[in-house]
Amino acid sequence: MKNCFHKEKKEDEAVYLRRKITLLRAITMTISSIIGSGIFISPKGVLKNSGTVGMSLLVWFACGILSMFGALSYAELGITFTKSGGIYIFLKETLGALPSFLYLWSEFIVTGPANRAVIILAFAHYLLEHFLAPCAAPALAVKLVALLAFYVTVALNCWSVSWSARLMNFLSFTKLTALALIIVPGMMVLSKGQFENFQDAFDSSSLTFDRLPLAFFAGMFAYSGWGQAVYFREELVNPRRTILLTVIVSLVIVTAGYILTNISYYTVLTVEEILTSDAVAVTFADHISKWLAPVIQILVVLSCFGTLNGGLFAGARETFVASREGQWPSLFSMIHIRRHTPLPAVLLRAPLVMLLVFSGDLYNLLNFFSFSRWLFVALAVTGLIVHRYRHPEVPRPFKLPLFIPVIFIIICLGSVAMSLYSAPGNCSIGAAIILTGVPVYYLLIYRPIPPRCRALFNDLTFKLQILLEVVSQEICTY
Template sequence: MDGGPRQRGSPGPPTNPNTESSSVALKKEIGLISACCIIVGNIIGSGIFVSPKGVLENASSVGLALIIWIITGIITAIGALCYAELGVTIPKSGGDYSYVKDIFGGLAGFLRLWIALLVIYPTNQAVIALTFSNYVLQPLFPSCLPPDSGIRLLAAVCLLLLTWVNCSSVRWATRVQDFFTAGKLLALGLIIIMGIVQICKGQFYWLEPVHAFEPFQEYDMGRIALAFLQGSFAYGGWNFLNYVTEELIDPYKNLPRAIFISIPLVTFVYVLANVAYVTAMSPNELLASNAVAVIFGEKLLGVVSWIMPISVALSTFGGVNGSLFTSSRLFFVGAREGHLPRLLAMIHVNRFTPIPALLFTCISTLLMLCTSDMYTLINYVGFINYLFYGVTVAGQIVLRIKQPDLYRPIKVSLAWPVIYLLFWAFLLIFSLYSEPMVCCIGLAIMLTGVPVYFAGVYWENKPKNFISFVAKMTRLGQKLCLVVYPAEDKRRDDEENREEADEKL
């Protein structure tokens, strides 16, 4: 947005030949195991420990809530299949932003980036960090809820620490992700095992069909749609690997493999975890708690119940790390395409990490911590996320029509995007009917990006004073963060500057 998307005549980026070389670029350091950990680690963040309450509350019965968890997992797998084809057909980092921009044009891509910038990723990271704080502080306040100020302060500390880790090293960030993904699977494994033990003891009252489908309030299609939105939040992150395609080793093989391994694993774990919850808790108990796993642990683990909040805290800590890692790459790619300030497209000269993009996503998330109302935030994220998921999957069909001969290493049946879009339409229509204010506010926030796009990106002939001011601020940011453009962007800028010089001659 610094005066248009790399227009001719604008001042090129400041460079230092002594520090910048062809080796300054994001490195391919993400293998298959780390790729699976990114997907699993981003999906299993806070959702499975927060969303069970929201899903059950809107589903109105235990049985329907479990069905919603299963269907949401199946729909997530279908969406992941569609994204797998797009990811190897358009092998760029940036995920659905890159796909929407390439298929539907700059404005559509910018709106995806804009809403991600303002709402989706700051909110997602804020919810996970707040959940981390809730579970860490809950044992310290056994007779009351932890203070909101303490919850937000600890969430901020978590964000700042993990931003520092991600700024320091890609390898450190992926190792943190690997370790905490294993930890969160162990935490959920403990929940599932305890649930199986409960079933073996005959504690399955709420799983019997006659009781499972007994509604505690009247069924309502609008509320059921909101239950799907709450469930989809728990599955959120399934597309995050597409944001780091350029850092993935052998993406044509490892991207689809990681998706095929991770999504079924997460669905299996989520369904069994929700089954385990209702073997120890009644619907009323579950709805009354903001820390479901803690209450579950207190009921079944006795003196070692402290294991559960620690395990959940580890899980959500890893979720914040994974979200910071991937969302910063989205902003990095957006800046590289000229849709965000160009400083965000720079990386550290020695560490090869996108420090400005990481700092940006950290600051925007810290601002989101001003509220602790997680369930309202989840509704905002769920609606807007599904809106763009549908647009992206529709783009897959459009691309098939426009470019039928384009090389596609993976080519799925068109039945899958059609099924996904039918479910998508159901979800959005009934969500709009049930929560019109939340949905309309989300749409209004998205549409504020239209004038920003035309003023910041589309308008090329900006005043020279403005261009000069932005260039000075960019140089200041470079000096503070010790960052330069990746090698490929540097070469492109040099070519544009040479063309401009030739024209003047």
């Protein structure tokens, strides 16, 4: 049952999230979200754990195919269900309210804020390193610049959907430019017959099959972000067509770009140089030209900024939909009366990120929860299969062969099992904190709030509405 708040208003005067994201914008936003700092800074993780140049290239290709499987599974779910929200809405519609709330809880408490904090710290570190080299950037300066960058993206997402999308278009172009600046020189060197680093590409003495799963984890991290379009499904122009084309086009471009980029790395750099570099793209650029290294470094900075903006844009929609579904305070399902942006949902992302930026153990904190995302992704795609069998009567304009989601689920669960095996302490702590959402759900969501508390809560919500100039959406968009 649709729970939108209706008014007799002309559509152009009503408050709701407009369909402003075209196919081109959806593709560029997805590409911008996928291409983060990973491909530029540390592809050595794939090489180190795969053992050889040839096997590492196969891993990059396999990760691209696996990402396509996951993205196509998301596309079927996103076309079947007409609401925004991504994983959250998929879990709620297929597996029920509790799994969806636990995902929402984990994303809100630590996983989402920690991811954003890591990204903005990387942004600030590489930006200041560029301008202060050879001196090290002061830790406090890195944190302050990181927060400044984050609040710029918050302000932009509060101000305008169109301008956020335009920024993503520009940053997507800069990321592809960065890949081109690596691919073109590398191919030129390769065309001159420099094949030395590809000799014995599959040397059996260097293969490390027992560590191959770790190579896949590193590769899949670089591809993360492929499900971006389903998080703002209600703002897409012609969503059924746009979601499917966005998935296919963006992942074909990114997979081809990643493989060609790695071929360029291996053409110019030796295995030893890659394994000892903390920023492979910068090391590569130093070998090509003196002017190329600072350019690549700035493009890596912009790449981090684009990933941050894309994550904030999608995460705010997730909170917005959860609030509209009754699993989060109603204030966060409201929209600014003039800007038509989910302003409260965007602002909600700020305090915890600020707190984590100044925490001293951020990267370990993020490791506690790295396994949880794969678990929830696996559950979401499992929900696709469950929903097919429970509701065969539901129209499915796009339907995948069953082996695609099954393979993806097996790989995801394998990564979860590997995380539990390799770091049982961290994973146990992460799981325990996620499970704290269970009592929250049963005390505040499952059972009705007492009337007196509800009256106080409604009064606070009303006052914040006036302060923020927000109201519930007035036209159903799903």
